Amino acid sequence: MNSFGAGLDSRRESYGVKTLRAATGGVMCRLVCGLALLCCGAVAVAADPPPATGTGVARALLIGINKYKAVPGLQGSVNDVQTMREILMTRWNFQPANIQMLLDEQATRANILAALENLVAISGPDDVVYVHYSGHGSQVQDLNGDEDDGLDETIVPQDGRTDDVPDIVDDELDVIFSKLRAKSAVIVLDSCHSGTATRAFDIRARSVPQDMRIDLYRTGPTAVTTRSIVPVMQSKYVVMSGAASNQEALDGPVEGRYHGFFTYALSRSLTSAPANASPRQIFDGVESELGRIQTTFGRSSMPEPQLEAPPTALDAPLFARAVPAAAPGAPQQPRLAWLGVRPQSGGDVTLVNGVLLGATPGSAWAIYPPNETQFAPGRAVAVVTVTAVAGNDARAHVDGAATIAADSRAVAALPAPASAHIGIRIGDVPADRVQRLKELLSRHIDGVEWVGAQQPARFVVDMQGDTVRLSSADGLDSVGSFPIGDEQRLADVVRIASRTTHATQLLALDNPSSRMAVAVRALGAPNPQSRDIVLVANTAPVRLHARRSGEPRSAQNSLQLGVTVSQDAYLTIVDVDAEGTTNVLFPNPYQHADFAQDGFVRGGREFLVPDSLQPGNRAGFYWDYSPPAGIDTVRVFATSDLATATTIRRRIAALAPTNTQSRGGDLATRALPAGLAPLRTDLAQLTTRGIKVVADDAAGATTPPSMTSSAGSDWTAASVTIAIAN
Numbered sequence: 001m002n003s004f005g006a007g008l009d010s011r012r013e014s015y016g017v018k019t020l021r022a023a024t025g026g027v028m029c030r031l032v033c034g035l036a037l038l039c040c041g042a043v044a045v046a047a048d049p050p051p052a053t054g055t056g057v058a059r060a061l062l063i064g065i066n067k068y069k070a071v072p073g074l075q076g077s078v079n080d081v082q083t084m085r086e087i088l089m090t091r092w093n094f095q096p097a098n099i100q101m102l103l104d105e106q107a108t109r110a111n112i113l114a115a116l117e118n119l120v121a122i123s124g125p126d127d128v129v130y131v132h133y134s135g136h137g138s139q140v141q142d143l144n145g146d147e148d149d150g151l152d153e154t155i156v157p158q159d160g161r162t163d164d165v166p167d168i169v170d171d172e173l174d175v176i177f178s179k180l181r182a183k184s185a186v187i188v189l190d191s192c193h194s195g196t197a198t199r200a201f202d203i204r205a206r207s208v209p210q211d212m213r214i215d216l217y218r219t220g221p222t223a224v225t226t227r228s229i230v231p232v233m234q235s236k237y238v239v240m241s242g243a244a245s246n247q248e249a250l251d252g253p254v255e256g257r258y259h260g261f262f263t264y265a266l267s268r269s270l271t272s273a274p275a276n277a278s279p280r281q282i283f284d285g286v287e288s289e290l291g292r293i294q295t296t297f298g299r300s301s302m303p304e305p306q307l308e309a310p311p312t313a314l315d316a317p318l319f320a321r322a323v324p325a326a327a328p329g330a331p332q333q334p335r336l337a338w339l340g341v342r343p344q345s346g347g348d349v350t351l352v353n354g355v356l357l358g359a360t361p362g363s364a365w366a367i368y369p370p371n372e373t374q375f376a377p378g379r380a381v382a383v384v385t386v387t388a389v390a391g392n393d394a395r396a397h398v399d400g401a402a403t404i405a406a407d408s409r410a411v412a413a414l415p416a417p418a419s420a421h422i423g424i425r426i427g428d429v430p431a432d433r434v435q436r437l438k439e440l441l442s443r444h445i446d447g448v449e450w451v452g453a454q455q456p457a458r459f460v461v462d463m464q465g466d467t468v469r470l471s472s473a474d475g476l477d478s479v480g481s482f483p484i485g486d487e488q489r490l491a492d493v494v495r496i497a498s499r500t501t502h503a504t505q506l507l508a509l510d511n512p513s514s515r516m517a518v519a520v521r522a523l524g525a526p527n528p529q530s531r532d533i534v535l536v537a538n539t540a541p542v543r544l545h546a547r548r549s550g551e552p553r554s555a556q557n558s559l560q561l562g563v564t565v566s567q568d569a570y571l572t573i574v575d576v577d578a579e580g581t582t583n584v585l586f587p588n589p590y591q592h593a594d595f596a597q598d599g600f601v602r603g604g605r606e607f608l609v610p611d612s613l614q615p616g617n618r619a620g621f622y623w624d625y626s627p628p629a630g631i632d633t634v635r636v637f638a639t640s641d642l643a644t645a646t647t648i649r650r651r652i653a654a655l656a657p658t659n660t661q662s663r664g665g666d667l668a669t670r671a672l673p674a675g676l677a678p679l680r681t682d683l684a685q686l687t688t689r690g691i692k693v694v695a696d697d698a699a700g701a702t703t704p705p706s707m708t709s710s711a712g713s714d715w716t717a718a719s720v721t722i723a724i725a726n
Contacts, residue, residue, distance in 0.1 A: 056126030056182075060088055060099040061119050063112060065135035067104045070161040076251045076258035077134035078103050079356075080190060082392070083259070083267050084132050086356040091271060091337040092319055094130070107135070109157035109165055113172070120180045128319070129185040134260050136160075137191030138167055155191055186318070190260040250303060253456040254293060255415060256360040262305070265289035271337040271357070271412075272512055276317045283307040284519070291719060292510075295503050295633060296418070296458075332373045336513055341367060341408040347398045349384055351410050354394030359386050362416035364680070365396060366513060366687035370407040375513055377640075377714040380687040383413060399684070412512040413687050414680055418504040421449040427462035427471075433484075437461065437468065440484070444494050447501070458500060468493075499580040503633035505676055506576055507719060509683065514716035517566040518638040522720050523608070524555025541631060541723035547624045553613045559623035559722065560613055561634070567603035569638040570645035571596070574652050578630020578724060582655040585623065585634070592620035598642055625724050632722040639715040644686065648715075651679035686713045 064081035066074045081101060088094035100119075102111055116131070123129050136156040154167030161167075177185075250261045259267075269285025286305050294302045307314070339359065340352040349367070351359045359365060366380035382402035388395045398404060422445055426434055441461070442448050451457045459479070460471045469481040470493050482489030522542040547557035563571060573586035586609055587599045595618050601607040610619030639645040655676075 056124065056128060056184075057098055058088075058092065058094040058128040058130070059119060059123055060085070060094055060130040060132070061102070061115055062099065063102045063107050063115075063131075063133045063135070065104055065107045065156075065158050067158070068136065068156070068161075069159050071136060071156060074135065074251045075253075076260050076263075077190075079258055080134035080260050080263040080267075081132055083356045084188075084263065086353055087267055087270055087337045088130060090339075091334055093333060105158060107158045109159055109168060112155075112157055112168060113176070116173070116176050120176055123180060123182045125181050125183055127182045127184075129180065129182045130188075131186070132188040132190070132263075134190045134263055137189070140167060140169060155189065188263070188266070190263045254296075255358055257355065257358075261290065261293055261303070262286070265293070265305075268512070272335075272514075273318075275319070275333055275335075277319070278315045279307060279318050280314045282318055288718060291721060292507050295500065295507055295719075295721065334373045334375075335515075336375050336411045338368075338372075338375070338409040338411050339365070341404060341406075341410050343404045343406060344395070348387075349396050349398060349404050349408075349410075351384075351386070351394040351396055353392045354386065354396075354410070355389050355392045358412060358415065359389070359394035359396070359410075360416045361386050361388060363412065364399075364414040364684040365410040366413045367398075367402070367404055368409050368411065370405060370409065372409050375409075375411050377513070377515060378686060378688065380413075381408070383684050383687055384410070385684075386416070400688075413684050415508050415510055415512075417676070417680060418501070418508045421447045422459070422501055423449050423451045423455065423457040424459045424461055424470075425451050425453070425455075425457040427460045429461070429463045433463065437463070437484070440490070444490055499576060499578060499631060499633075502580045502582055503576040503631075506574065506582065506633065506635050509635075509637075509676070509679065509717060511683070511714075511716050513687070514714055516569065516638055516640065516714050516716040518569070518636060518716050518718045519564045520634070520636045520718045520720050521562045522555075522634075522722065523560040523562055541721040543723045543725065544625055545725040546626045546629070553622060553624065555613065557625055558613050559625065559634075561609045561636070561720070562606045563601070563609060563636055563638075564606045565601060565603050565638045567640070569601060569603060569640060570642050571599040571601055571607075571609070572637040572639070572645050572648050572652075573609065574635045574637065576633045576635075578628055578632060582652060584649050584653050587649070588621060590621035592618060595619045599645060600642075625722075627726050629724050629726045632724060633719060634722060635717055635719045637715060637717045639713070641713050644683075644713050644715055647682050648679065651676070651682070683715065686715065 062081035062085055064077040064079075066077050068074075081103070085099055085101065088099065089096060100115060102115060119129065119131070133155055135158075138154045138156055139151040140154055141151060153170045156167050157165070159165045177187075252258065252261065254261065254264050265286040265288075266282070268289045269282050273282055273285065283305065290302045290305065337357055339354050339357055342350040342352060344350055351365060354365075363386045365384050365386070366375070367382040367384060368375055368380055382404060383399045384396035385399060386394045386396045396410075424441065424445075426437070429437055438450060462469055462471070463484070466484050467481055468484050469478055471478050480493040482493060522544075524542075524544075544556055544559065547553065551557060561573070563573075565571075571586060572584065574582065575585050576582050587596070595611065596607070596609070610617050610621055610623070612618070613622065637645070637648050639648065
């Protein structure tokens with residue numbers, strides 16, 4: 001439990017991350033043929049494209065396979081490429097006529113190879129080429145000695161593993177892409193060649209076992225006898241991979257829709273990335289989104305994305321040539337991916353293809369006039385909330401009395417709120433004990449919802465003898481276990497369930513359309529592994545331990561954050577601790593008046609909170625960790641104005657006093673108050689106007705000074721996950 005401030009009782013001071021007043025007296029993937037590598041979610045792009053001339057054509061080939069003839073199916077591959085198509089068109093100005101889709105039965109081996117050959121043939125030097133494959137990957141024995149591990153990577157076509165149909169080998173792609181004349185090419189392969197199976201119902205590995213039919217690869221179209229490999233260090237291309245070579249690329253439900261986790265994260269990053277975004281920036285966005293997914297599913301770790309490129313390419317624009325130079329008077333490139341809007345009767349609108357960009361029920365969208373491209377904060381004409389979906393379209397209700405013009409444009413304002421229900425699936429449990437187990441957990445966990453095999457779950461519960469085990473949604477990571485009659489051990493499971501729910505709801509406070517950017521890191525955490533051309537993101541939590549009695553304060557037992565904002569801003573730092581308690585960590589009552597007054601920091605430079613772990617620091621406080629062990633989620637909000645920051649702090653501070661509920665002496669999960677719903681409303685309204693801070697009479701709050709933010713108020717948020725050991 002995280003604790004600070006006057007008047008807190010000693011029990012609450014005894015564990016969690018504590019804000020302490022400072023004492024004043026001294027206290028690879030390899031590149032093939034210079035273009036592409038088959039690996040988990042690989043992305044290759046020309047590293048240093050020439051300036052756009054306006055003469056090139058942006059072309060795309062998108063391949064998504066859910067329904068295989070001879071291997072287990074997937075659930076998110078088709079959604080992946082449909083979403084990417086929408087983003088390429090609305091954010092990056094790809095024209096529909098220049099985007100080819102191969103879905104399910106269309107994506108046979110013959111059709112994939114023919115489409116690739118055609119794309120290569122028609123693409124000129126000034127064109128932009130984007131190829132995206134979502135589906136299974138695998139391996140086959142290397143026959144020409146060009147693989148260090150003796151295995152070629154493959155992608156599995158829809159008719160793969162049937163009769164005499166071999167996979168598509170990386171060497172085949174080498175031959176095809178070696179003929180590509182385009183100077184700018186992006187290739188995304190959201191698949192993995194690892195053959196390890198998972199116990200997941202909802203989360204599936206995008207891989208199948210190695211193809212042992214080696215004779216199919218000795219002759220015919222797959223046979224490659226020459227070694228035409230461009231050494232990695234000499235390549236001019238960038239590779240992003242969604243997982244290390246020994247990890248799985250995953251497929252599962254994200255915000256109500258199935259996707260490949262890597263593609264979903266990439267799509268979120270590309271939706272709002274600046275026009276000149278570099279591979280490093282896109283990579284940062286992918287890592288951030290994977291962190292959100294990790295918390296949602298209660299996973300202890302996620303596949304680790306990798307970025308590989310020559311040093312000079314890391315900060316070169318990823319899509320420099322994707323948008324040809326506009327003719328005089330032509331509309332500017334849209335700043336964000338957007339949806340078309342059709343007004344309906346009764347104050348509703350249809351968001352055309354809204355589901356493809358995440359318009360799920362409960363999500364909020366800002367409506368701008370027709371042909372809008374810059375989507376300035378505070379300048380929307382209305383906010384709408386999605387109420388239902390039909391096919392790919394979403395129906396939304398207009399919040400207020402605004403009149404929506406035909407052909408208006410909608411951009412994401414807030415994701416759908418996370419469900420307060422805790423979805424649990426019964427796994428391997430003897431039939432005669434299922435009912436007893438359900439009664440036990442339902443009595444202790446507020447909001448438990450028992451879900452079937454085809455419904456998304458947050459946890460899976462099974463039994464081994466008399467021991468009950470709670471696992472992450474994919475069934476791989478054990479997050480708690482207890483003997484079925486041990487109520488005290490059950491309390492640990494309850495805390496985990498509570499923490500995950502609260503953290504997920506906090507992470508749902510996100511602003512995809514912000515002009516601001518904020519990055520946060522925990523000091524003392526290991527830096528991403530790197531060599532000259534490779535950066536490896538660590539998606540596992542930062543690992544610290546509780547500060548022991550007499551132990552010197554250090555980055556291993558006391559939290560210190562480095563926060564960088566793209567512009568001057570007001571910071572609010574919030575924590576959901578191992579027991580599900582939500583606290584505002586910063587600003588706090590202990591900080592000195594001359595340290596970031598009101599949370600204000602300058603943009604463009606890293607700000608340390610607290611400034612030092614040494615005695616007598618300028619901040620006036622520390623964040624020391626103490627038992628119990630567990631996971632903390634720290635969310636950093638950056639706002640352009642003090643009024644918005646004040647609103648966030650007040651709403652979240654109202655959650656902190658929530659105490660452990662007791663029902664007949666049993667420990668139950670903390671129910672998250674309705675305070676986040678008003679905060680969501682406040683933040684959504686910022687897209688159309690400023691906000692005024694007023695008293696929350698229902699909470700008995702004292703009326704604060706009246707402050708009204710100017711139109712154009714903006715905010716954004718970022719997170720870091722901390723694993724605490726005793």
